[in-house]
Amino acid sequence: MYEMMPNLDPRSGKSLYEQIYGYIKEEIQKGNICCGEKLPSTRLLSRQLGVSRSTAQLAYEQLLSEGYIESVPCRGYFVCQMKELYHLKLDRDSFLQEKPENPASARCRYDFSPNGIDLEHFPYSVWRKLSREVLQDDQKELFHLGDARGEPKLRAAICTYLHQARGVQVQPSQIILGAGNDYLLMLLSRMLGTEHRIAMESPTYRHAYDIFQRLGYDCCTVMMDKSGMNVEELKECGADIAYVMPSHQYPLGIVMPIKRRQELLQWAAERPERYIIEDDYDSEFRYIGKPIPSLQGSDSHQRVIYIGTFSKSIAPAIRISYLVLPYSLLNRYEQVGRSFSCTVSRIDQRMVQLFMERGYYERHLNKMRALYKNKHDILLSELRGLKCVQRILGDRAGVHILLQMVSGKSEQEMIERAWKAGVKVYPLSEYCIDKKKYDPTVILGYATMSEKELREAVKILKQAWD
C-alpha cells in the first residue's frame, strides 16, 4: 500500500482536504501511484496525516467523483485504470499564431463612412429611464426564456409600425425577431434550404452577399438599371430567390418604381418556390415626401420575405432585427425554425417595446429624419460646383450619396488624394461583385459627421480634387 507524504500547509489558503486531494491526484498523474494500487483507508490516512477523518473522507470523495480512484465495497479504495495521464499543459506554439485583436484601421480626420449612424443624438436619457423601469420590481418573468419568435407585445408593436409606416401586410405571428440581420438570414436559410440560386443586385450590399455565400448559397449578380434589378436578366440567370432593396438600394440609392416592382412580383409568382427577400434597411429616412410603401405590401402571392432592423433607426448595438414571413413559410418555421431559442434578451425586447408604444420611436425617427435631412442638404449644397463631379446619385433618402466622377478620373486616384488630405471616402467598385465596368464613383456617408465637419470635409475635398 502506498504511503502518503503530502506537504500540508495550514496557511496556504487551500483547505487541508484540497491539499490532500491535489497531492494524491498529482501522484497518480505522475505514475507514483500505479493503477490498481490500494490506498490507505480514511481512518489510516487521517492518522498518518494528523487530520480529521472527515477531511480524509472529503479528499477521497473528490478523487472518486473525478474518477481517479474507485471504492470497492468491503475492500477499500483503489487507483483506477487510465490509458494515458491527464495533460493540462498544452503545446500552443505549434498552432496558429495569435493575431492582434481589432487591428486599428488607419483613421482619417474626416470619415464619410456609409455604415455608421448619428449617435450624438441618441436618446440616452430615455433609454436609461426605460432600463430603470424594466429592471425595477424584480420582474422575474423577464429573466426566464421567452417566446422563440420574440415577445408577443414587441411583435405587435412592430406590426403596427410596419403596417402604418411601411404598408407591410402583417400579423404578429408572421414576425420573427432575431439578434441582427446576419442571424435572421442564417435562420431563414434553415427554412428555405440552401438548394437555391440567389440573385443579388449589382452593385449590392457586399456583407449580405458574403453572408449568403457563407451560408452555402449559389449567388449570382444581376445588373441594376435606373429602375433597379433588371428583371430580364434575372429571368435568364436561373435564380429562384432575388434579394433586393427596393426602398433605397444600397449602394446606388435607387428607389424601385412601381412598374419594376410589379415585374419583380410577377417573376416570383410565376413559379412555386420563388421568393423575393426585401431588405428594407434604411427606409425610415426619406427626405422628400413620405416613405415609399414596401414591396411586401403589394405582394398578393405571398412571395416576399421582408427583413428590417433597428440597427439604423435606433443603434447597431441594439441587436434586434425582424423577419416578416409570408404565410406560405410559417409552417416551415414551425418545423425547422421554432426550435431555435430567441436570440434577443427579453429585457432588451421590453425596452424597445416601451420605446415604440410610448411614442419615443416615432419622435426619435422624426428627429433623426430632420437631422439627416439637414446634413443631406448641407452636403449637397457644399458639393455644388465640384468640377470633377459629373452627377450626384442616391440622394433624397438614406444616409449616403454617390458622386459620379467626370471621365478621366479613377476612383482610386480620387480616394487617395482625399485620403492624403485627411478625408476618407469610399469606392463604389468595392460593392461591384461581378467586376463589370462602372463609371468611377465614390460613396459619401454623412450620418456620423456633424454639420460643421461636413462643411470642412467638403472644403478639403474641393482642394484635393479640383
Added chain:
Amino acid sequence: MYEMMPNLDPRSGKSLYEQIYGYIKEEIQKGNICCGEKLPSTRLLSRQLGVSRSTAQLAYEQLLSEGYIESVPCRGYFVCQMKELYHLKLDRDSFLQEKPENPASARCRYDFSPNGIDLEHFPYSVWRKLSREVLQDDQKELFHLGDARGEPKLRAAICTYLHQARGVQVQPSQIILGAGNDYLLMLLSRMLGTEHRIAMESPTYRHAYDIFQRLGYDCCTVMMDKSGMNVEELKECGADIAYVMPSHQYPLGIVMPIKRRQELLQWAAERPERYIIEDDYDSEFRYIGKPIPSLQGSDSHQRVIYIGTFSKSIAPAIRISYLVLPYSLLNRYEQVGRSFSCTVSRIDQRMVQLFMERGYYERHLNKMRALYKNKHDILLSELRGLKCVQRILGDRAGVHILLQMVSGKSEQEMIERAWKAGVKVYPLSEYCIDKKKYDPTVILGYATMSEKELREAVKILKQAWD
C-alpha cells in the same frame, strides 16, 4: 389631358399635398387615368385645385419617387406603364389559420421542471446598479457594432473564469460569444459543415438533438453506461463528432470518470476531423467537492469544442453563451464565421463583464450553489423511504435528480398519479431518442421550487405513489 377632381378637405388631418397624391395614386390604380396619359402641369394643377404651386409640386414628387408618374423634359408629367395594379388588400383567409400564441400549458401547483432556475435570488439590485452605470455618461461607443467574436474584455473575463473554475485551456481569441447555445451550434455548423455524423448520448438533452437534426446533421445515439458514452459503441456507429456532457450528463447526471475521458479523447485523436463537443451546461453547481475539470482541459490534440452558457448560472434571458474553439478551428472561424456580426448587445456584454470582474459572479455562484445544495439535501432527505423508488440517480450536482422506480411501476402511471395530486414530474423516456428500454424513471428538477414547496410536493408524491 385628365382633369383632376379631388375632394380636398383642409380639416382631414392630412396635408393637402398628401390628399392630392393619394387621389391621383388611387385614380391610377383604378384605371381612371391610363398609362401614357399626360397630367396637368403643376401650374395648371395648382390653379385647378386652388392650392399653391409647391403643394402640387410635392404631390408630383411623391408620385414620381414611387414610380406612378414620370417626368419627360420639356413635355410634362405622364402616367407610367404598369402591368398590374398595386394591391394592398390581401386574401388571408385562404392561408393557414393563426394559431393561438403560447398555448398555456396546463399548470400544476408544484412543478419539478428540470429546465428552470431559481430567480427568487437573482441579484436584481446589482443588475440595476450595473445597468445604470453602463448607460450613464452617454457611452456612445457601446451603441456601435462591436467585435464579431464578442467584446475583448468580456472574453478575457470568461477566460479567467474558465481557466480557474473549469480547468479550460483557453486564450481570449478562442472564445466566440453568441446569443444562446442554439445560435452557437448554428454558427459552429457553418464552420464544421454538415457532412458529419454526430453521436449523442442516449438518453440526452433532446433539445440539442433536435437542433442538430434541424441543422441537417445525421445524428445517432450511443448508449450510456455507468461511466458515460460507451466508446466501443461510438467507434462502431461511424460518427466523427461526439456530443457529450462529461461534468454532469443531462438527464442521467453521470460524471464521466477520467478513464472514459481518456478513451474519448483518444477516439477523437485517432482520425483527423474528429471532434468532441463538450457541453458544460451546469458545471457550476456541484455540491460535493470542487467542480470537476472540463474534458477540454485534458485534451492535448485540439479536438474538444467547449460550449458554456450563462443561462443556468445567471439567467436564461441573459442571452450569452460561449464557444471555446480549438486552435485547429480558428482559421475556419475566420473564413466562414467571422462575417456574422455578434448577436449579443454590447450593453449586455459590458454588464456581464463588470458582473464578473467585480466578483459579483463568484459571489452569486457561491450563493446559488449553497441554495441549490440545500434544496438538493432537503429533496433527498424527504424522498427517503418512498417505497416505489428503487434508486436515486444523478444527485451531487446540477439541479435535478432521477428516481428509478421499483419494477412493476410504469413512468406513465407514476406521472399521472402525481399529476392528479397536483405535482408535475417528468419522464426519462422523453429523453430516450432510440426508444430502447430503460427502467422506469422520473426526473425531478428542484431549482425553481422553494424549500417549503419541495417538502410539500414530496409529501403529496408519497401519498400519490405509495
